[in-house]
Amino acid sequence: MKKYMKVFLISMAVLGLVVTQVLGVLGNNVEAAPAKHSSTKLIIDLNVPQIKGEFKDNKIELHALRIYKDGHFEKAVKKLDWRSSNQRVASVSKSGKVTLSGRSGTTIITVKNGFLTDKITIRNSKKGAVITQTKDKKGKYNIIENAVEKMTVKEKIGQMLMPDFRTWNGQNVTQMLPEIKQLVKDYHLGGVILFRENVETTEQTTKLVHDYQEASEKYGLLMTIDQEGGIVTRLQSGTDMPGNMALGAARSEELTRKVSSAIGEELHALGINMNLAPSLDVNNNPDNPVIGVRSFGEDPALVANMGKAYIKGLQDTGIAATAKHFPGHGDTAVDSHLGLPEVPHDLERLKKVELYPFQQAMDAGIDAIMTAHVTFPKIDNTKAISKQDGTEISIPATLSEKVLTGLMREEMGYQGVIITDAMNMQAISSHFGPVDAAIRTVKAGTDIVLMPVGLKDAAEGLYSAVKTGEISEKRINQSVKRILTLKVNRGIIKAEEEKSITEKVKNAQSVVGSATHKQIEKEAAAKSITLVKNEDVLPLKATQKEKVVVIGSTYLTELETEIKKYHENVQVISTTKPLSEEQLAGIQDAKTIILGTMTSTVSGRSPNSDQMKLANQLTSSTIPVIGIGIRNPYDVMAYPNVDAYLVQYGFRSASFEASAATIFGQNNPTGKLPITIYNSVGDVLYGFGHGLNY
Numbered sequence: 112m113k114k115y116m117k118v119f120l121i122s123m124a125v126l127g128l129v130v131t132q133v134l135g136v137l138g139n140n141v142e143a144a145p146a147k148h149s150s151t152k153l154i155i156d157l158n159v160p161q162i163k164g165e166f167k168d169n170k171i172e173l174h175a176l177r178i179y180k181d182g183h184f185e186k187a188v189k190k191l192d193w194r195s196s197n198q199r200v201a202s203v204s205k206s207g208k209v210t211l212s213g214r215s216g217t218t219i220i221t222v223k224n225g226f227l228t229d230k231i232t233i234r235n236s237k238k239g240a241v242i243t244q245t246k247d248k249k250g251k252y253n254i255i256e257n258a259v260e261k262m263t264v265k266e267k268i269g270q271m272l273m274p275d276f277r278t279w280n281g282q283n284v285t286q287m288l289p290e291i292k293q294l295v296k297d298y299h300l301g302g303v304i305l306f307r308e309n310v311e312t313t314e315q316t317t318k319l320v321h322d323y324q325e326a327s328e329k330y331g332l333l334m335t336i337d338q339e340g341g342i343v344t345r346l347q348s349g350t351d352m353p354g355n356m357a358l359g360a361a362r363s364e365e366l367t368r369k370v371s372s373a374i375g376e377e378l379h380a381l382g383i384n385m386n387l388a389p390s391l392d393v394n395n396n397p398d399n400p401v402i403g404v405r406s407f408g409e410d411p412a413l414v415a416n417m418g419k420a421y422i423k424g425l426q427d428t429g430i431a432a433t434a435k436h437f438p439g440h441g442d443t444a445v446d447s448h449l450g451l452p453e454v455p456h457d458l459e460r461l462k463k464v465e466l467y468p469f470q471q472a473m474d475a476g477i478d479a480i481m482t483a484h485v486t487f488p489k490i491d492n493t494k495a496i497s498k499q500d501g502t503e504i505s506i507p508a509t510l511s512e513k514v515l516t517g518l519m520r521e522e523m524g525y526q527g528v529i530i531t532d533a534m535n536m537q538a539i540s541s542h543f544g545p546v547d548a549a550i551r552t553v554k555a556g557t558d559i560v561l562m563p564v565g566l567k568d569a570a571e572g573l574y575s576a577v578k579t580g581e582i583s584e585k586r587i588n589q590s591v592k593r594i595l596t597l598k599v600n601r602g603i604i605k606a607e608e609e610k611s612i613t614e615k616v617k618n619a620q621s622v623v624g625s626a627t628h629k630q631i632e633k634e635a636a637a638k639s640i641t642l643v644k645n646e647d648v649l650p651l652k653a654t655q656k657e658k659v660v661v662i663g664s665t666y667l668t669e670l671e672t673e674i675k676k677y678h679e680n681v682q683v684i685s686t687t688k689p690l691s692e693e694q695l696a697g698i699q700d701a702k703t704i705i706l707g708t709m710t711s712t713v714s715g716r717s718p719n720s721d722q723m724k725l726a727n728q729l730t731s732s733t734i735p736v737i738g739i740g741i742r743n744p745y746d747v748m749a750y751p752n753v754d755a756y757l758v759q760y761g762f763r764s765a766s767f768e769a770s771a772a773t774i775f776g777q778n779n780p781t782g783k784l785p786i787t788i789y790n791s792v793g794d795v796l797y798g799f800g801h802g803l804n805y
Contacts, residue, residue: 152178153187153227155220158244158252161596163476166240167427169211173203175222175229176254176599177607182261183329184254186606192223200235211235255595258330259588266329267584267591268573269299273335273530273559274566275306283308285315287322295326298570301594302333304562305383306345310336313348313381317619320382321612324605331598331605333431333559338374339388341404341761342742349377350628351763355390355417356744357639359407359785360760360802364420370635371421373628375428380622382615384603385431387481387530389421391468392440394786397745398713402440404742404760408785409799411464415471422477431601434472435481436532437519438490438508439465453505457489458518470523478597479528480519482509482557484538490514497542504542506551509534515556528593530559540564546572554582558590636765640773641758641782642803643747648735648755650776650805653702655680660698662686662729663707664722666741666762670707673771688721689728701734705774706753709741709762716749718791726750739770745788751796758782779805 156174157164164171175187193203197218203209209220215237221230232243250257259267276284276291284291285308294300303323310316320334336345341354352374358367371389378386393414394406407417418434425432438461439454454465462470469480486505491513493506508514509531519525531552534540539548545564549572552560563569576582598604622628642649653659658680661671664687671683682701684694698704706729710716716723729736730752740746740758747756757773757780759766772778783802790796 151180152229152251153222153224154178154229154252154254155222155231155245156599157242158229158231158247159254159599160244160252161255162599164242166211169213169240171209171240171242173207173209173220173222173231174602175207175224176604177224177227178254178257182254182258184258184604186602186604187224188606188608190224194221194223195219196221201233209233211240255592255599258595259591262591264577264584264587265570265574266299267587268570268577270301270330270591270594271553271557271559271573271587272298272300272563272566272570273302273304273333273561274300275304275533275562277306277308283311284319285309285311286319287326292322292326294566295323295332296328298566299328300332301330302335302385302559304335304337304387306336307347310345310381311347313619313623314616316346316348316381316383317616318612321609321615324382324609327605329605330595331603333385333594333598333603334383335385335387336378336383337387338378338383339386339390339405340370340374341763343388343405344763346377346381346623349623350374350625350632351765352632353635353639353763353766354404354761355407355421356394356404356785357635357760357766357782358421359413359417360641360758360782361635361638362413362783362785363638364416366635366638367417367420368424369631371424372428373424373631375425375430377623377628378430379428380619382619384429384601385433385479386425387433387435388425389418389432389434390436390440391415391418391434391472392436393464393468395464397748397786397789402436403711404744409787410785411467413785415468418468418472419475422472422475426476426478426601429602431478431597431603433479433481433530434469434477436483436485437469437480438483438485438487438514439469440483440485453486453488455488461487461490466523473523473525473527477527478601479530479559480525481561482515482529482531482552483507484509484532484536487511487514490518495543498544499541507538509539509557510543510548510551510555512555520556526593528558528597529556531557531561533562534560534569535562535564545569549573550576550582553586553590558593632765633768636759636763636769637772637778639760639766639782640769640778640780641744641760641784642755642773642780643740643744643758643784643788643797643801644753644756645803646735646754648703648737649757649774651703651737651774652776653678653680657702658682658698658700660684660701660704660734661707662690662704662725663709665707665709666767667707669762669764669767670705670739670741670770673767674705674774677771677775677777686725689725695732698734704729704732704734704736705739706736707739707741708746708750710743710746716743716746718749720749723749726753730754737774741766744784744786748788748790748796751790758784776805 177187200216200218340352390405395409407414422432491511549569735754738753738756744758788797
């Protein structure tokens with residue numbers, strides 16, 4: 112009996128040791144999360160039904176996700192063992208990067224982390240590689256649905272809110288503040304938008320974005336910015352790429368893709384993961400004060416083709432792209448930051464012009480679409496009473512269920528994320544209360560409420576609307592699923608172990624403003640320059656004894672700097688008004704005059720404005736005048752008698768450099784007008800596609 116008891120005790124001791132060791136392994140497997148959030152599954156991201164992936168240059172990056180009992184998930188990076196069952200077909204690195212060998216066949220890629228494992232099948236043939244998701248009988252891969260099911264209403268609504276924190280107590284927010292960190296947690300925010308006030312240097316921006324993500328509790332933040340290029344450029348330390356109309360003038364989809372790819376690489380290095388670009392507005396109204404050169408041009412096909420190239424460049428770098436401003440802000444003469452514009456066209460016309468680029472972007476897989484605070488009475492004639500003056504007004508697209516759900520979702524088939532334009536713009540804030548506007552836009556079909564007026568009021572208003580049934584929880588769930596799908600597709604997921612801030616800063620400093628990106632900027636600017644008129648004045652040939660006069664006001668220093676690189680004998684006159692008799696007398700010995708004009712509004716280019724009175728005064732003299740439309744190609748409408756006229760479409764340094772090089776014959780202009788320029792009575796002065804060269 113004693114013998115058997117001894118054997119029993121020894122066996123129990125061994126069993127206890129084994130159990131201890133197993134528990135130790137399991138403990139190591141979940142050490143990154145508290146016990147109540149212990150992970151239960153390890154899956155490969157491409158097994159999730161909503162996740163897309165494709166091979167590029169015979170390579171694809173797979174990621175492992177750890178799924179926790181409370182439904183949330185994070186990127187697994189520690190103690191992963193990746194294997195390929197058939198190395199002759201494809202190999203897989205320690206980080207999950209699969210490389211095809213070029214041979215046909217099938218391989219199974221497996222990832223293990225302790226006792227947790229998952230696999231996915233890859234078949235390669237002459238027709239290309241096909242990824243086959245593992246069969247899911249128990250809903251293992253429905254991670255997005257499961258996450259939404261276990262979130263509270265406040266957590267769900269938090270995913271739908273994207274405030275800005277430009278300033279705090281009157282100071283620019285350039286580093287994380289305890290108060291902001293607490294707001295991120297208290298409201299379970301899904302995203303934050305950054306502005307120029309927030310992004311001063313590469314190191315500071317990288318740290319700020321890192322701290323925002325640290326403050327996010329579960330699903331990571333959409334760190335968003337408007338880095339369109341051209342006149343809408345937020346980064347202060349990045350590469351100042353030419354804007355959309357400059358790219359439209361260059362007429363190169365490949366160049367457009369290179370520009371947006373460079374923008375994407377810089378944002379990605381900083382940790383910014385969503386860009387509110389490109390603008391797909393068709394700018395067919397010369398009087399448009401808010402879009403203008405932010406558009407690729409007036410032709411829907413040009414806008415669509417350039418837009419798709421821009422989107423591909425961004426999304427290939429891992430940045431979520433956003434097409435704006437749906438259904439189209441191009442044919443407006445009112446700035447929606449200041450008032451409520453109207454587009455009067457019917458659906459048939461909208462489909463041919465305004466909606467065409469958006470449909471093309473949807474079909475190409477655009478991540479997100481931003482709404483326009485513009486009324487489309489032929490689509491939705493619903494009325495509301497303005498809180499500003501009590502008048503009856505049409506409902507803008509941002510608040511219209513007929514536009515967002517009926518037109519965009521049902522008729523055009525769009526399934527991605529819808530984000531509003533800024534809700535603090537006067538087109539919304541002046542006519543609708545902040546809470547009313549937030550509720551209206553969510554009911555209409557919006558997924559993300561951008562820059563709500565009063566975060567607390569908007570959030571609590573939405574909580575209440577769900578509680579009372581004004582907004583169904585089913586409607587909220589639809590939006591949160593789309594947001595989480597976007598995040599997983601773009602890798603916007605918190606990792607169990609992040610790179611150190613030192614590593615992030617070092618990488619960002621090597622990418623942001625790199626020599627490669629500066630060269631792309633220079634190429635785009637040079638190819639965008641459009642020579643509209645030339646009465647045998649250009650290229651300018653002047654001896655150093657001959658005087659060149661540079662005249663203007665806005666960005667005059669930039670123009671002067673670039674001209675002086677080619678010619679030393681330069682006289683500069685800074686003025687916003689016609690020259691005095693004395694000033695006129697002082698330039699009579701000039702070889703030529705270079706005049707820079709800068710407008711953004713109809714009043715700016717009116718012949719009665721001081722700037723255009725100056726232009727016409729100079730062109731009526733005997734001295735040849737070379738005009739430069741610094742921003743707006745339409746400027747020449749006000750001084751058509753100029754001897755030569757070229758357009759640079761923006762006021763960044765590279766554009767001034769390209770204009771000067773063109774004037775002195777070092778750049779042969781190849782840009783073509785992406786818009787039509789009319790004269791004062793509405794006749795065509797220079798048609799779409801017009802452009803001279805040497």
